[in-house]
Amino acid sequence: LRVPPAAGMVLILSLLLSSGCGSGSPSGDSEPTPDVDALRASMEEVMDHAGIPGLAVALVTADSVLWVDAWGVADRETGREVERGTPFRVGEVSQSVVAVALLALVREGGVEVDAAAFSVAPEVEIRNPWGPGEPVRLVHLMEHTAGFDDLHLPEQAGIQAELPLREALAFHPASRRVRWPPGAFRSYSASGPAVVARALEEVEGRPYHEVIREQVFYPLGMDGSGFAGSAVVADGGARGHRRGGRVPVEEVPPLFPASNGLYMTAEDLGRWVRLFLGRGQVDGTELLPATMVEWMERPATGPAARAGLTAGYAFGLDTSMEEGFAFRGVSGEGGGFAADLRYLPGQQVGYALVTNGEGAGVRRLRSLLRSYLVQELEPPVPAAAFSVPEDRFRGWAGYYELITPRWERMRFLHRLVSIVRADSGEDGTLRLRSAWDGERVLIPVGPQVLRREGEPEATVAFVQDEGGRRLLMGTGSALQGGYAPVPAWSVWTRWVTAGTVVLILLLSLVSWLPLRRLWGSEGSGVLLVPSAASATFVLACLIPWMAGEMVGVRLGTVTAWSVGLFLLTLAHPLVTAGGFLAVIRAPSRPEARVPRLHGTVVSAANLLAFVYLALHGLVGIRTWMGG
DSSP: OOOOSSHHHHHHHHHHHHTTOSTTOTTOOSOOOHHHHHHHHHHHHHHHHHTOOEEEEEEEESSOEEEEEEEEEEETTTTEEOOTTOOEEOTTHHHHHHHHHHHHHHHHTSOOTTSBHHHHSTTSOOBOTTOTTSOOBHHHHHHTOSOOOOOOHHHHTOOSSOOOHHHHHHHOGGGGBOOSSTTSOOOOOTHHHHHHHHHHHHHHTSOHHHHHIIIIIHHHTOTTOEETTSHHHHTTOOOOEETTTTEEOOOOOOSOHHHHOEEEOHHHHHHHHHHHHTTSEETTEESSOHHHHHHHTSOOSHHHHHHTOOSSOOSSOEEEEETTEEEEEEEEEETTEEEEEEEETTTTEEEEEEESOOSHHHHHHHHHHHHHHHTTOOOOOOOOOOOOOHHHHHHHOEEEEEOOOSSGGGHHHHHHHOEEEEEEOTTSOEEEEETTTEEEEEEEOSSSEEEETTOSSOOEEEEEOTTOOEEEEEESSSOEEEEEEEOHHHHHHHHHHHHHHHHHHHHHHHHHHHHHHHHGGGGHHHHHHHHHHHHHHHHHHHHHHHHGGGHHHHHHSSSHHHHHHHHHHHHHHHHHHHHHHHHHHSOOSGGGHHHHHHHHHHHHHHHHHHHHHHHTTOTTOOGGGOO
């Protein structure tokens, strides 16, 4: 039995195994130890407080199952209870399965991870302006460095019936437009692993779910795992819930089950974690060599790899830091489910958690499991501080803006809100500040890489692009994405202008009425029309927010919501022009000066808003067609 090296953890595992919760009882039928009892009680308390209906959980080592269980409600409407054999949707954990299946084919010589996507799956449309000389490769698709948008609204809206993968990929190829040279930056896109799944089909000549079942699930004995639409799910899968676990989610087939539509039972979740802890094998069955599993855990493309970062999104797996440890694995949330699969390779322990609820409660459950695993373990020694030359350190300071938005359509918003400031501290640290995340202290551990205070590995790096521009890259909790320097004057100009415009538009919604009463008919039109323009702008901004959790369906298809947004973004410039016309036609008498000034200021603010949105392609936007 391989167990964690720390003596305290050895004692805990010995107690667990001697009580019957280990490899001799992988189904968890024995009574849990007091330690696990306390953990379960804490988890149940969080579930009750957060409204999480049900969950499945597994604690494992490479060679044994310490505890596996499932409890709660699978469907609030029917009251059906969760059992250990109940499949839960595991979200992005699906992508790790696709990654393992691909590497199994690579091992057999059927394909290469560096193969160009067009050479393996030629019918899949990828709009790559860099051409065949810089193709999107399979490794880019799995590491999300292909440059795609994430799924557009029509793809998020769901489909009425499950489509073959080839047809699903042909449904809306516009999201697969390559925005920068493949491999240059990371930006999450759920369509990437789906293209890899299509490559599996082309190589093997059969549906990807059959390939995965025969090459991955069957050898590992994972009989309770299957993709959305399979018999495994139809026989009693859990149902997702939202709004604090109160409302079951309408079950709509996902467009790309290969990316987020896999279902697993508690037992299978445990075996999947053990595969990675066992460096590619479970109970003597080897799927991958240890070198391939290690490669899956470390970024191979993108700026993180170029900077030498070992933490970040890699080949179907990523890294999450907590309590001084670097947990490898993968997490996902959506469709009323949340999953978190994490393990510590050096300490040989791991866990898997999946719930049919979402939100902050899931994060608290995750922290409980992580704390339990490491309670007797000594955290690894963090990377030592590195003395950066003073001139380089000062050169890092300044403002940076996000240049790798998940959706290109949202760049207009990121240019205003996704800005961080870097300042050099007197103690040799770099401090990142933003409006949303507060201050994060970074410690240099190399010439260009930094780690967050309290974390063992570097997750932030300064790199240069092909043009020599300095970029700030983040792969962890301190920073996510790629950021480019931006002058302070530009940042403050954006903030002041945007703040002033928004304030004027909001005030105009209420100020026109008292002013009209004060000035009577002299100011009627010049007050009302500019304020009406403000109303169209504010309503257009509110529609996506009011669509809430159903935003994909409501805006990704032709509905009153999507058509209303389209009409409002067209009406706004027209009514703005009407406001200027009202100002021009307003009487020039002294008693009309204040209404004229009000109309001029409000119309000017609406004009600025219109120009900004027009520059980002948001006037007359038809969300049911993409974006």
